[in-house]
Amino acid sequence: MNGVHDLGGRHGFGAIDYDTSEEVFHDRWEAVVFAITNRALASGVAKNVDHFRHSVERIDPVSYLSDTYYGRWLGGVETLLVEAGVLRSEDITQRAVERGADREARVAARPSGHTWQDDTPRSQSAARRGVVTAKFSVGDMVTTRNLNPSGHTRLPSYARGACGCVVAEHGAWVLPDANAHGRGEQPETLYTIAFEGSELWGDTTEPCVSVRLDLFESYLESRYLEAK
């Protein structure tokens, strides 16, 4: 989805806010969100990591930028808990108000009628070696497709329609675009593609810079397809 999460290349965020003394968790509530998310993944409320990542992408976009990392996770996991019927939004708000929250506070979670389509078995690893043959080889030039799905994808918008070189082939992996939505695993070959800075950023690129992305085969087409 063309969401606010797709941050690569955006202008306007300013300097890096580097804090040398930072702790793993800045406050207990961050560990609370972490523990709840672990539980959601273990219990099947979050069907898999792709389903969870997409729940974070679907939260309120203002909250995405204002609530920090664990606030984003909170929005995602609350979305999934409500969609799974485990909790009701109004009960969570009521409890938060009892604990001092503002009743009108912006809530990150965006539960919808987003229904899970099947019960793909959960698995530990996303690697699926040997189930598909690779269309491209190391050294091939490829172009990324101009994909704009409303659902989950792992092709960042800054790398759409860009030409790059295959620098590694990693065998077959679960396709997040399908797995996040319960459409099965649909394994595809995963490649590392190297893009020159000028291909992504034009004249404004810094010198001697390249970006490498791990991209699924269906994101790619041969650089020379149209010429043939």
Place this chain on the structure above:
Amino acid sequence: MTDFQPAIRAEALESLLIEKGLLDPAAVDRVIEQFNDRTGPMNGARVVARAWTDADFKERLLHEGSLAVEEYAFEGGQIDKLVVVANTGLVHNLVVCTLCSCYPWALLGLPPKWYKDPSYRARSVREPRAVLQEFGVALAASTDVRVWDSSAEIRYMVLPQQPPEWVGLEQADLAHRITRDSMIGVGLLSA
């Protein structure tokens, strides 16, 4: 804290889930203990220190990262495939995840706040040299800067360059000197 609204809502969610028997009240303390005591950049530092002092291990680490670190059985989040990339005099590697905040937890622990903030995620792919300058890393104009945007389940870690003054030191001593930032690629090591 706090009147930070997400903080209050998180603890409201926790209390409801505990009441329903869906969350172990001790789960939060276990998470804190895990990532404070057992899973952190000290794991990655052990691996780097060994790679500097054991050429066979270094070769295995750079070619089959997951297999090379298997024997350590690091906890704290499975890595489906680990790729370790070496900084040299000619190449400087930098790791980011622009779409979320993917990071090699088992080796480096949970990522620092700046790694997850919009600024680093937005800028490191577009102007890595400017970002590195902010971290105090100045590179030659001819250095090949490679940014790894972790867009699938492969996790990346940088094998930093060993300062020449550190050659001959014991692995345990080296491991204490190796910084988290050098393994993300935003820091250089110096004696």
